[in-house]
Amino acid sequence: MTADTAAESLARLAAERVDHRFKGLPPDADGLTVAELAGQRRNLFTGGFATPVLALSAERLEHNLRLMETYAARHGLAFAPHGKTSMAPQLFQRQIEHGAWGITLAVPHQVRVARAFGTRRVFLANELVDAAALRWIAAELDADPQFELVCYVDSVRGVELMDAALRGATRPVDVVVELAAGEGARTGVRTEAECAAVADAVAATRTLRLVGVAGYEGEVPKADTERVTAWLRRLVALAADFDRAGRFAGLDGIIVSAGGSAWFDAVAEVFAEIPELSLPVLKLLRSGAYVSHDDGHYRKLTPFNRVPEEGALEPAFRLWTQVVSRPSAEQAFVNAGKRDAAYDLDLPFAQVIRRDGAERPATGVSVTALSDQHAWLATTPEADLEVGDWVGLGLSHPCTSFDKWQLIPVAEADGTVVDYVRTFF
Numbered sequence: 376m377t378a379d380t381a382a383e384s385l386a387r388l389a390a391e392r393v394d395h396r397f398k399g400l401p402p403d404a405d406g407l408t409v410a411e412l413a414g415q416r417r418n419l420f421t422g423g424f425a426t427p428v429l430a431l432s433a434e435r436l437e438h439n440l441r442l443m444e445t446y447a448a449r450h451g452l453a454f455a456p457h458g459k460t461s462m463a464p465q466l467f468q469r470q471i472e473h474g475a476w477g478i479t480l481a482v483p484h485q486v487r488v489a490r491a492f493g494t495r496r497v498f499l500a501n502e503l504v505d506a507a508a509l510r511w512i513a514a515e516l517d518a519d520p521q522f523e524l525v526c527y528v529d530s531v532r533g534v535e536l537m538d539a540a541l542r543g544a545t546r547p548v549d550v551v552v553e554l555a556a557g558e559g560a561r562t563g564v565r566t567e568a569e570c571a572a573v574a575d576a577v578a579a580t581r582t583l584r585l586v587g588v589a590g591y592e593g594e595v596p597k598a599d600t601e602r603v604t605a606w607l608r609r610l611v612a613l614a615a616d617f618d619r620a621g622r623f624a625g626l627d628g629i630i631v632s633a634g635g636s637a638w639f640d641a642v643a644e645v646f647a648e649i650p651e652l653s654l655p656v657l658k659l660l661r662s663g664a665y666v667s668h669d670d671g672h673y674r675k676l677t678p679f680n681r682v683p684e685e686g687a688l689e690p691a692f693r694l695w696t697q698v699v700s701r702p703s704a705e706q707a708f709v710n711a712g713k714r715d716a717a718y719d720l721d722l723p724f725a726q727v728i729r730r731d732g733a734e735r736p737a738t739g740v741s742v743t744a745l746s747d748q749h750a751w752l753a754t755t756p757e758a759d760l761e762v763g764d765w766v767g768l769g770l771s772h773p774c775t776s777f778d779k780w781q782l783i784p785v786a787e788a789d790g791t792v793v794d795y796v797r798t799f800f
Contacts, residue, residue: 381493385468388797389413397782398715399428409782409795419695419790420729426697426765427711429776430786431667433793435691442686443665444473449685450643455479455498457635457663461777463796464492466666477523479661483508486524488799490515498632499526500591500661502553502562504533506540513544525586525630527553529564534576534583541582550577551587551630552617554610556594563590570613574622585622587630587657588614592638603638607645618652632659640678640685664773667691671721671771692776694723694768696750701762707752709766712745715779721771723750729765737766 389410393400401423404412417423419430447454453476458467467478467489477496480486483505486497503509503526515522528534528550541548552570555563564570570588577585590610592603614631623629629652634642639662646658664673668688679687694716696709716723722745725737739758744751750768754760770776777783778800785794 381468384492385464388465391797393782398780399425399784400782401425409797413792413794416791416793419784419786419792420732420765421790422792424695424784424792426695427709427715428784429692429694429715429780430784430792431796432689432691432693433785433787435689436667436785439665439668439688439691440469440473442688443662444475446639446643446685447660448474450647452634452643452646452658452660454660454662455496455632456666457481457500457661458489459485460663460774461666461796461798462488462800463777463783463798464488464494465794465796467492467494470666476657476659479663483511486512490522495521496523497525498659498661499524500589500632502527502529502533504536504540506536509537509540509548512548513541513546516546516548517544523549525549525551527551527562527589528573528577528583529553529555529562531573531576534573534580538580538582544582547580547582547584549584549586551589551632552577552585552613554588554590554606554613556590556592556606557596559596560594561591563594567609567613567616570617571620574617578622584626585617586626586628587623587632588617589630589632589659591635592633592642593635598638600641603641604645607633607641608648611645611649614656615650615652618654623652623654626654628655628657630657630659632657632661634660634662636662636664636673637676638678640682667773667776669771669773669776670724670726670769673771673773690769692770692773693726694770694776695729696766696768698752698760698762698764698766699749701760704756705754707740707754707760709750709752709768710748711750711768712748714747716745716750716768717770717772717775717779718745719772719775723768723770725752725766726769727767728760729767730761730763734767735759740766742768 457479479498553563696711700708725740739755
């Protein structure tokens, strides 16, 4: 796909018509294109938006994009942010414009979405043995010399299945051996001897090409700085061992990749220690949740808490809801629930209340439970809350916030909506 075609694909999103598919948008906007609605620069609070409505902060989104671009550059890291977080091609494009090497993805469907919008480099951080998906990827590689894809392998059997599905393809599929984060962790090869066996199996094929090693430190059992650092050093040592054995001969470079959103400071520190190998090393970081950050899980876990001198991410999501029932002095209900808000890691957090255009902290208000379409609020005596008030909720876990909304308004600090982000889950 050419750059022009990629731009045309993104432009088609702006030409999509607003209708009943997109919750929270103004009912009187039906029939407008997304571009036309964005051009009206409606206000999130007075422009006809219906609650519940999820919004992204324009300023905080840009801040987070710039911060991670700067962080990666400062530490000599290439960056392939995990696209599963947002599944939003517009955000993929902005990440690439902010220096990303490519986009990380997890499953073939996500690769198809990225390719439909012109993503040239994909790091598939997962094993892939599905024959239909492999044949599609082979066809994409054969059709577009500029398309690059790297994926995990972690078993000889997996290599055999990939090889069988890819026979006849013109270009080999690049693979990295995934080193497991430890016994009882998720996917990945458990021992260095088994890693060598998988690498040998790759070398015996014509359909695959070994280009490096990778893994996910977030799966280290009882993860702390010491354990994560030790595992990252195992990963680096594996790359060096493979290099000494001549397993990367004929390549232009070697990929060493790790890095979720909780330990990228440890990744930066250990990757800075990578010794000189026979080829240049692409030190590839894959953090994804940073793009919106959050008010719960990642606010507590972000490495910037450990290195505050490097900056701070800002939570960019807020879910606006409305009080629909106030049955007692100790209880209220707003009109958003499990269908609208992430709840897999933490319940939403009541942050602010809006009434008659004025906004104030949600003092004495807390979310205690979610039903499908309601949040249960507990209210203390100091809570000033009435039916009809708007309540802004902070959310935890970006990955399960994005996936509940197909078209998300991007609002400036004064509520002016300047863009809409389309997701594909």
